[in-house]
Amino acid sequence: xxxxxxxxxxxxxxxxxxxxxxxxxxxxxxxxxxxxxxxxxxxxxxxxxxxxxxxxxxxxxxxxxxxxxxxxxxxxxxxxxxxxxxxxxxxxxxxxxxxxxxxxxxxxxxxxxxxxxxxxxxxxxxxxxxxxxxxxxxxxxxxxxxxxxxxxxxxxxxxxxxxxxxxxxxxxxxxxxxxxxxxxxxxxxxxxxxxxxxxxxxxxxxxxxxxxxxxxxxxxxxxxxxxxxxxxxxxxxxxxxxxxxxxxxxxxxxxxxxxxxxxxxxxxxxxxxxxxxxxxxxxxxxxxxxxxxxxxxxxxxxxxxxxxxxxxxxxxxxxxxxxxxxxxxx
Amino acid sequence: xxxxxxxxxxxxxxxxxxxxxxxxxxxxxxxxxxxxxxxxxxxxxxxxxxxxxxxxxxxxxxxxxxxxxxxxxxxxxxxxxxxxxxxxxxxxxxxxxxxxxxxxxxxxxxxxxxxxxxxxxxxxxxxxxxxxxxxxxxxxxxxxxxxxxxxxxxxxxxxxxxxxxxxxxxxxxxxxxxxxxxxxxxxxxxxxxxxxxxxxxxxxxxxxxxxxxxxxxxxxxxxxxxxxxxxxxxxxxxxxxxxxxxxxxxxxxxxxxxxxxxxxxxxxxxxxxxxxxxxxxxxxxxxxxxxxxxxxxxxxxxxxxxxxxxxxxxxxxxxxxxxxxxxxxx
DNA sequence: TTTTTTATTGCAATCGATTGCTCTTTTTGG
DNA sequence: CCAAAAAGAGCAATCGATTGCAATAAAAAA
Numbered sequence: 001x002x003x004x005x006x007x008x009x010x011x012x013x014x015x016x017x018x019x020x021x022x023x024x025x026x027x028x029x030x031x032x033x034x035x036x037x038x039x040x041x042x043x044x045x046x047x048x049x050x051x052x053x054x055x056x057x058x059x060x061x062x063x064x065x066x067x068x069x070x071x072x073x074x075x076x077x078x079x080x081x082x083x084x085x086x087x088x089x090x091x092x093x094x095x096x097x098x099x100x101x102x103x104x105x106x107x108x109x110x111x112x113x114x115x116x117x118x119x120x121x122x123x124x125x126x127x128x129x130x131x132x133x134x135x136x137x138x139x140x141x142x143x144x145x146x147x148x149x150x151x152x153x154x155x156x157x158x159x160x161x162x163x164x165x166x167x168x169x170x171x172x173x174x175x176x177x178x179x180x181x182x183x184x185x186x187x188x189x190x191x192x193x194x195x196x197x198x199x200x201x202x203x204x205x206x207x208x209x210x211x212x213x214x215x216x217x218x219x220x221x222x223x224x225x226x227x228x229x230x231x232x233x234x235x236x237x238x239x240x241x242x243x244x245x246x247x248x249x250x251x252x253x254x255x256x257x258x259x260x261x262x263x264x265x266x267x268x269x270x271x272x273x274x275x276x277x278x279x280x281x282x283x284x285x286x287x288x289x290x291x292x293x294x295x296x297x298x299x300x301x302x303x304x305x306x307x308x309x310x311x312x313x314x315x316x317x318x319x320x321x322x323x324x325x326x327x328x329x330x
Numbered sequence: 331x332x333x334x335x336x337x338x339x340x341x342x343x344x345x346x347x348x349x350x351x352x353x354x355x356x357x358x359x360x361x362x363x364x365x366x367x368x369x370x371x372x373x374x375x376x377x378x379x380x381x382x383x384x385x386x387x388x389x390x391x392x393x394x395x396x397x398x399x400x401x402x403x404x405x406x407x408x409x410x411x412x413x414x415x416x417x418x419x420x421x422x423x424x425x426x427x428x429x430x431x432x433x434x435x436x437x438x439x440x441x442x443x444x445x446x447x448x449x450x451x452x453x454x455x456x457x458x459x460x461x462x463x464x465x466x467x468x469x470x471x472x473x474x475x476x477x478x479x480x481x482x483x484x485x486x487x488x489x490x491x492x493x494x495x496x497x498x499x500x501x502x503x504x505x506x507x508x509x510x511x512x513x514x515x516x517x518x519x520x521x522x523x524x525x526x527x528x529x530x531x532x533x534x535x536x537x538x539x540x541x542x543x544x545x546x547x548x549x550x551x552x553x554x555x556x557x558x559x560x561x562x563x564x565x566x567x568x569x570x571x572x573x574x575x576x577x578x579x580x581x582x583x584x585x586x587x588x589x590x591x592x593x594x595x596x597x598x599x600x601x602x603x604x605x606x607x608x609x610x611x612x613x614x615x616x617x618x619x620x621x622x623x624x625x626x627x628x629x630x631x632x633x634x635x636x637x638x639x640x641x642x643x644x645x646x647x648x649x650x651x652x653x654x655x656x657x658x659x660x
Numbered sequence: 661t662t663t664t665t666t667a668t669t670g671c672a673a674t675c676g677a678t679t680g681c682t683c684t685t686t687t688t689g690g
Numbered sequence: 691c692c693a694a695a696a697a698g699a700g701c702a703a704t705c706g707a708t709t710g711c712a713a714t715a716a717a718a719a720a
Contacts, residue, residue, distance in 0.1 A: 002676055013700045018678055028698060043466055048442045049379040049388060050676035053705045058379060068411070074404050078425055081398070085424060090443060093423040094415060095408055106415075112378045113420060136373055223612055252612050259614065282553055282582050282612055284589065332706055343670045348708055358668060380706035383675045 001042045010035050021046060052114075061089045061305070062110040064103070065121040068095045071277055072294050073121050076146055079298035080119055080305070087306065089116070100129035111137040117305050120155075123148040123191035142308025144301045147191060147292075156308065156316040158300045160292045162191065162274070163198035165322030169244050169272045169290055170202025172324060178241035178270050179206060182214035182233045184254070186221035186246045195246050195274065214240070218250070226253025234261055241269060242330075248273035248280040248289055255283050255329065270330040285328030293320045331372045340365050351376060382444070391419045391635070392440040394433070395451040398425045402605055402624050403451050406476055409628035410449055410635070417636065419446070430459035441467040447639050449631060450485075453478040453521035472638025474631045477521060477622075486638065486646040488630045490622045492521065492604070493528035495652030499574050499602045499620055500532025502654060508571035508600050509536060512544035512563045514584070516551035516576045525576050525604065544570070548580070556583025564591055571599060572660075578603035578610040578619055585613050585659065600660040615658030623650045 003021075007014040012031060019027050020035040038044075052058045061084050065073045081091045092113065096103045103125065110118060118141055120130075126148040134143065134152060143150075145157045166183075173181050183199040185192050196215065203213055214237055218225040226245060230253060233240055245251035251273030258265045265271055265285055273280050273289040280287030300318055307313050333351075337344040342361060349357050350365040357365075368374070382388045391414050395403045411421045422443065426433045433455065440448060448471055450460075456478040464473065464482060473480075475487045496513075503511050513529040515522045526545065533543055544567055548555040556575060560583060563570055575581035581603030588595045595601055595615055603610050603619040610617030630648055637643050 003678095004676080014677080015679075015701080016699060019699090022678085024679095026698060031698080045438060045442045045467070047383075047444060047676055049382045049444060050705090051678075052379045053377075053383060053676080053707090054678050056705070067408075069401075069404050069408050071399075071401070074399050078397075078399050081423070081425060090422050090439065091424070092420050093411070094421070095411060108375060109420065112375045114377060114379065137375070223608070249608075256614065278553070278579075278609075279612060282609060284586065284614060333708095334706080344707080345671080345709075346669060349669090352708085354709095356668065361668080377706055380675090381708075383677090383706080384708045386675070 001044050003044075003046070006035065006038050006042065006044055010038050058114045058116060059089050060113050060115045061091050061117045061119070061309075062106075062113070062115040063091050063093045063119045063121065064096055064106055064110075064125065065093065066096055066098055066124045068093065071279075072275055072292075076121060076294055076298040076301070077119075079295065080302045083299075083302040083306070087309075089309070098124060100127055103127075103130055104133040107133040107137050115141060117141060117309050118143040119301060119305060120145040120148065120150075122146065123189050123194075126150050126190050142305060142314055144305045144308070146297055146301045149190075152315075154314050156304050156314070156318075158297050158304065158318045158320065160297060160320050160322050162290070162292055162322055163194045163201065165290045165292070165324070166195045166198030166244060166274070167202030167205070168322075168324060170199060170206060172288075172326070172330060173242035173244075173270050173272070174206045176266075176270060176330060179208065180212070180237070180240050181242040181244060182216060182237065182240050184216045184218060184226065184229045184233075184243060184245045184250060186218055186225065186250050188217070192246050199244060221247065221250060223249060223253040223256070226250030227257045228253070230254040230257035231261070234258075234263070242272070243269065244272045244274075246274055248275040248277040248287060251287055251289075251329075252279050252283045255285070255287065266328065266330050272324075272330060276325050280325075280327070288327045288330040289325050291323045291325050293322060296320055331374050333374075333376070336365065336368050336372065336374055340368050388444045388446060389419050390443050390445045391421050391447045391449070391639075392436075392443070392445040393421050393423045393449045393451065394426055394436055394440075394455065395423065396426055396428055396454045398423065401607055401609075402622075406451060406624055406628040406631070407449075409625065410632045413629075413632040413636070417639075419639070428454060430457055433460055434463040437463040437467050445471060447471060447635050448473040449635060450475040450478065450480070452476065453519050453524075456480050456520045472635060472644055474635045474638070476627055476631045479520075482645075484644050486634050486644065486648075488627050488634065488648045488650065490627060490650050490652050492620070492622055492652055493524045493531065495620045495622070495654070496525045496528030496574060496604070497532030497535070498652075498654060500529060500536060502618075502656070502660060503572035503574075503600050503602070504536045506596075506600060506660060509538065510542070510567070510570050511572040511574060512546060512567065512570050514546045514548060514556065514559045514563075514573060514575045514580060516548055516555065516580050518547070522576050529574060551577065551580060553579060553583040553586070556580030557587045558583070560584040560587035561591070564588075564593070572602070573599065574602045574604075576604055578605040578607040578617060581617055581619075581659075582609050582613045585615070585617065596658065596660050602654075602660060606655055610655075610657070618657045618660040619655050621653045621655050623652060626650055 003014045003017045007017045096106050143155045216229050218229045273287045276289045276291035280289045333344045333347045337347045424436050426436050473485045546559050548559045603617045606619045606621035610619045
């Protein structure tokens with residue numbers, strides 16, 4: 001069913017039908033009603049591609065996520081998707097994976113679809129390669145990075161002071177008389193580098209020397225990974241009094257490791273995660289965590305993108321403050 | 331940059347450029363190269379809408395999910411999205427929410443975008459209202475329902491025998507000498523009705539009468555909800571020996587409730603969840619769960635949709651068998 | 661050298677909308 | 691009753707591609 005089919009059956013020109021569809025003035029009431037009846041009768045719905053072509057607007061938005069399965073990323077995507085759908089946009093959500101090449105390919109796909117806006121979820125998009133792709137393929141499209149930086153005129157960013165937050169976690173443990181603190185990183189994303197900086201800074205300002213910085217990397221970002229890393233820490237530094245993990249999920253492995261070793265949490269060992277995810281609420285004892293304000297962050301991202309879509313501000317940087325949620329593990 | 335801009339600069343017709351882009355034969359090597367250089371020079375990428383209009387194909391697929399944040403739904407969506415993106419489709423992922431009206435609206439949006447295929451995630455889409463919308467707006471588009479039924483000629487379905495699986499969970503508890511079993515439903519979706527049927531069937535075949543069916547509904551499908559439902563069960567039936575929960579997340583609340591009441595799991599009380607989600611692995615003791623084969627289910631859904639997109643089979647029904655993963659809670 | 665093929669390329673229609681402008685009607689005012 | 695203004699509807703161009711068919715040029719055959 002096209003606009004022409006309707007026009008023919010109504011005995012009018014296609015332009016008239018178009019004007020009825022879009023509620024434009026200058027159509028006689030009688031004609032308008034006759035056309036509307038036919039539209040209803042045939043469940044006519046205009047073709048978005050055809051309309052987009054002439055209107056020069058796709059009303060499409062791209063949301064790029066490294067891995068959509070990561071809980072805090074979906075939560076963000078959800079908020080953004082809801083807001084944009086409500087405003088008549090369709091969201092193309094894609095999991096890019098970690099490789100830069102794949103990210104570049106997906107950016108090309110978004111250009112091909114002529115998206116009017118893009119969300120980049122997570123610090124993994126803050127690479128030179130991505131910057132290059134954007135300059136090449138989406139130089140004028142409003143883009144908002146959630147929790148990441150990219151210095152381009154059309155890219156806005158909302159970030160959280162995770163570094164400062166982690167430093168405050170260190171303060172918290174020290175205040176509880178637990179200054180011997182290790183830090184576990186689940187991967188080497190830019191975001192984790194910030195967290196690590198925060199740890200180092202926090203330790204330093206609490207009087208620790210370099211020899212007191214106990215940093216642990218891990219390969220797999222899972223409960224098991226956290227479990228094993230924690231055992232390693234307990235072996236190498238039996239006097240450890242606190243451990244901070246770069247994400248809650250990994251911290252949960254730490255809780256389990258302490259339990260298996262018969263170590264009292266929080267009595268002997270204080271544990272802190274980051275994310276304020278549901279994992280931290282599920283485990284026993286409940287996890288103290290650094291809330292990185294994901295909900296607020298996503299809402300800001302959505303509203304900044306909305307402004308961009310409406311042609312307003314383009315390059316806006318925003319920071320939110322992380323907050324420690326103290327629960328049973330400290 | 332349009333095909334005409336390139337054509338003008340190359341001194342050829344637009345049709346020639348089009349043939350170069352699409353690697354069609356009948357273009358002199360020299361011309362081809364000249365055009366290709368310009369395409370590269372200007373980072374030309376064809377407009378998907380314009381191409382779709384003339385080709386009568388959008389290469390768009392819709393994925394409708396009641397709530398994308400639900401872990402097992404994203405996991406499914408991820409698998410499907412990966413497979414379809416690899417084949418050159420773009421996925422429009424939308425969280426519809428539970429209201430039928432909203433679902434109908436989203437189906438209209440998908441029609442407007444002229445999607446070539448649709449995934450309906452979850453049993454919540456198996457309603458008369460959705461059936462009506464599909465008949466009206468997407469009567470010819472291949473649709474695959476994941477874990478749900480809908481009897482229409484263009485709708486395929488992949489489902490899991492959750493009912494039989496739950497019945498086997500009952501068998502398991504009975505075999506362990508724990509025939510007094512309660513069942514907790516997190517909501518009244520069609521899928522949960524199947525689970526409930528399985529519970530009833532399992533109880534019956536293990537010799538229970540109607541008075542032994544302890545069914546519990548709950549309002550919020552959360553850890554807290556499971557916690558409270560479990561306390562209620564323990565109060566009303568102090569002799570309960572096993573509890574089956576419609577999802578793992580809720581079962582985790584049950585684990586905690588038992589712990590707080592000082593009840594030994596699995597000694598005094600056997601707990602079983604459904605989903606084989608990460609929540610079950612995180613909690614202590616680790617949860618015995620009914621694996622509803624979500625990964626396999628999603629892969630099948632993706633491949634059935636792919637067949638549909640290629641114009642092959644339309645109406646295919648498939649069933650997978652659920653499997654009990656026994657861990658520490660039984 | 662002329663004719664027939666064959667290899668290239670261009671023309672123009674098409675996909676399904678939107679919209680400025682023109683052409684009729686109808687209405688209003690003098 | 692006639693001229694001017696207003697209202698209603700249609701024509702045709704446009705958006706950015708694709709593709710069948712016609713046209714031209716070059717190569718091969720006669």
